[in-house]
Amino acid sequence: MSVPLRIGLIVEGHGEYEAVRMLLQRIWYELLGGDSLDVARPFRFPQGTLLKEEGLKQAVDTVRIKLGPDSPGGIRALILILLDSEGKCPRELAPRLLAWAKEARTDADIACVLPHPMFETWFAAAAASLAGVNGLPANLPAPDDPEGQSFGKSWLRRQLPRKYSEPVDQPRFAARMDLAQCRARSPSFDKLCRELERRLTASRD
Template sequence: MKVGLIVEGHGEVHSAPLLVRRILQELAPALSPSILAPHRVSRGQLTKNEGLQHAIEFMARKVGNDGRILLLLDADDDLPCVLGPRLLALARGFRPDREISVVVAKREYEAWFLTAAESLRGRRGLPGDLAPPAAPEAIRDAKGWLSQQMSDGYRETIDQPALTSFFDLTAARRSDSFDKLFREVGRLFGLSVPPRP
């Protein structure tokens, strides 16, 4: 079974496959689907009907009849609970013959790192006493917050995949949008997902 990822950011090209593998490892260690290299499309294109349709059609061909498609993007200033269902309805309308999920990170993918900040202490130049901010998903510039904490600043294409390898998935499920991703990965594969702690 093939999994096709559609992402908007340069960092997610390397991070998203790692993250999906980590979630699947927790949910079903014996399961080993083929996770294809992500198809990166700008957010501006993904939020337009024509751009979204092109991305979904492209990935539907790549994953084949029994494949799965996961679209992952940042909400920025949009509401995930509005943007996600709108894009999902469109995507399923374009390809009702494919299993498709859409997950919109509230603000940014990096907000998930902030939510699980304790698990990143001492990693990638982060301080040993790092604590999450009061409302991680409310921070408009999670990348900037990380950059201020890191000795060499935050570099998305280098640090995002590295931090994706380390952050505590259970702690990150305190974030509603990350919990949604965790549940959607399970749903795509018909797996039972335990409730978040």
């Protein structure tokens, strides 16, 4: 058994509300074999706010207060910042955002993951498992390099026979995508998995 983990999410988009929470639960239980995970309703802030030092610090402080303090031997809290890189280099941007966040709350466990270049790229990375799902074609082509080729919203829009809706479609794809496949083909998704894996390993020590 592991010590229960509660995650406070900082996201930027409307669709990510349910989709990210579902993905975290699936990674934790299905991919990593964890237990006792509580994902709080995500806190949404404009990306422009989160890319500014003062804005991000205020967001982190708000989420930390909502999560409450860790209890000895009890529930641990993690603040997870998740926003699209939108073409910016994650290896440069993520450490800067994480440093700001840790300055805001030195008492908090914080992780920062940037889907590269966007959240929908993770669906492209798991394309083979989404063929025929939620309107996608049965012969859905799998991109060779989803992140390098910047596959994302535009790729989904080309594949769907209708208008793409983030709040409607993201949770449906998140529920059906192959996690191991996505992890193998998307470095940014692998980063998310590794951050959760670290907390799971620590909770069992």
